[in-house]
Amino acid sequence: DTGVSQDPRHKITKRGQNVTFRCDPISEHNRLYWYRQTLGQGPEFLTYFQNEAQLEKSRLLSNRFSAERPKGSFSTLEIQRTEQGDSAMYLCASSFSGSPYEQYFGPGTRLTVT
Amino acid sequence: AQKVTQAQTEISVVEKEDVTLDCVYETRDTTYYLFWYKQPPSGELVFLIRRNSFDEQNEISGRYSWNFQKSTSSFNFTITASQVVDSAVYFCALSEDETSGTYKYIFGTGTRLKVLA
Numbered sequence: 495d496t497g498v499s500q501d502p503r504h505k506i507t508k509r510g511q512n513v514t515f516r517c518d519p520i521s522e523h524n525r526l527y528w529y530r531q532t533l534g535q536g537p538e539f540l541t542y543f544q545n546e547a548q549l550e551k552s553r554l555l556s557n558r559f560s561a562e563r564p565k566g567s568f569s570t571l572e573i574q575r576t577e578q579g580d581s582a583m584y585l586c587a588s589s590f591s592g593s594p595y596e597q598y599f600g601p602g603t604r605l606t607v608t
Numbered sequence: 609a610q611k612v613t614q615a616q617t618e619i620s621v622v623e624k625e626d627v628t629l630d631c632v633y634e635t636r637d638t639t640y641y642l643f644w645y646k647q648p649p650s651g652e653l654v655f656l657i658r659r660n661s662f663d664e665q666n667e668i669s670g671r672y673s674w675n676f677q678k679s680t681s682s683f684n685f686t687i688t689a690s691q692v693v694d695s696a697v698y699f700c701a702l703s704e705d706e707t708s709g710t711y712k713y714i715f716g717t718g719t720r721l722k723v724l725a
Contacts (some may be wrong), residue, residue, distance in 0.1 A: 527712065536612075536699050536715030537653075550710045583651055587713075594711040595641040595660075595703050599653045 496520075498600035500586050506606045507576055514572045515603045519588030526569050527597060528561055530554065531583040543569060544591070576607045610635050612702050614716035621690050622724050629685045629719045631700030637661075639705035642676065642683045643713065647697045656698075659683065690723045697721070 499518045507513050519526050524545050529537035540559070542550045545566035555561075558577075563569040573580055583604050587597040611634040621627045633642065644656040657667065659676055667674045671688045687694055697720045701713045 525711075529713075534717070536701070536717050537713070538715070539712040542710050542712060544709075550708060550712070585653065589711070594709070595658065597703075597711075597713060599645075599655075601650075601652045604651060 498586055498588050498598050500584075500600040500603050502603060503601060504604050504606075506608065509576055509578060509607055511576055512572065512574045513576060513605065514570055515584055515586075515605075517569045517571070517586030517588075517600060519568070519586070520590075520598055521567075523588035523590050523598070524566065525589045525591060525594065525597075526563055527587040527589075528569070528571050529585040529587065531585060531602075532581075537583075537585050540571075573605075576605075578607045581605055581607045610702055610704055610714045612700050612714050612716035614698075614700055614719050616719045617717070618720040618722065620722040620724060623692060624689050626686060626688050627690050627721065627723075629687075629698050629700075629721065631683045631685065631716060633681050633683065633700070633702045635681075635702060635704055637704040637706075641703045643701040643703070644674065644683075644685050645699045645701065647699060647718070649696075653699070656685075687721075690721075692723050692725050695721060695723045 501516045526543045528540040531537040543563040558574045561571045583602045585602045586600040589597045613632045640661045646654040673686045675684045697718045701715045
């Protein structure tokens with residue numbers, strides 16, 4: 495078990511560009527979460543998948559954000575037309591339905607929009 | 609509504625002092641879990657403890673201890689004989705038994721602990 499992995503770990507992009515992040519959950523975990531953490535704040539929930547179905551989205555997830563989990567395994571989070579306010583740490587977490595409270599977090603992707 | 613409050617933004621202590629980090633939560637559910645995480649400068653969240661709402665027994669793990677009091681909706685974290693390596697941001701979090709079945713975590717804003725040598 496290698497844990498939750500995220501790629502890339504760091505991303506610097508210019509305002510207006512599109513970026514995509516990837517999350518690989520623990521292999522037997524069917525639940526996957528995305529959180530965003532801005533400077534000086536705690537992580538905030540963005541969206542949740544059970545298998546390939548996206549079952550909940552936060553109001554924080556503007557229409558420039560889209561997340562997918564096409565085969566119920568890895569997930570991608572895309573941000574279109576990035577803004578400086580999108581600069582944050584994007585955290586992915588996964589869990590198993592039998593233990594829904596037990597989320598395992600990845601190392602995060604730190605996005606800087608210049 | 610769910611809410612977690614960590615009123616202490618930053619705490620500085622001298623090495624070997626004891627320090628308590630406060631966490632107050634709000635929930636309307638009777639079934640929920642509370643968590644503490646450590647976030648060093650590298651940014652990764654390091655899991656420290658998970659406690660369910662039916663278990664009010666205090667817990668001790670080495671220099672760490674946790675005091676859960678449902679009567680005051682608090683889940684405080686104490687580090688005994690602090691060390692420089694304890695310097696980090698500490699987050700308290702809450703997860704409810706939601707009807708939606710999401711079980712998302714609600715985090716507080718964190719407490720930055722600085723342990724001075």
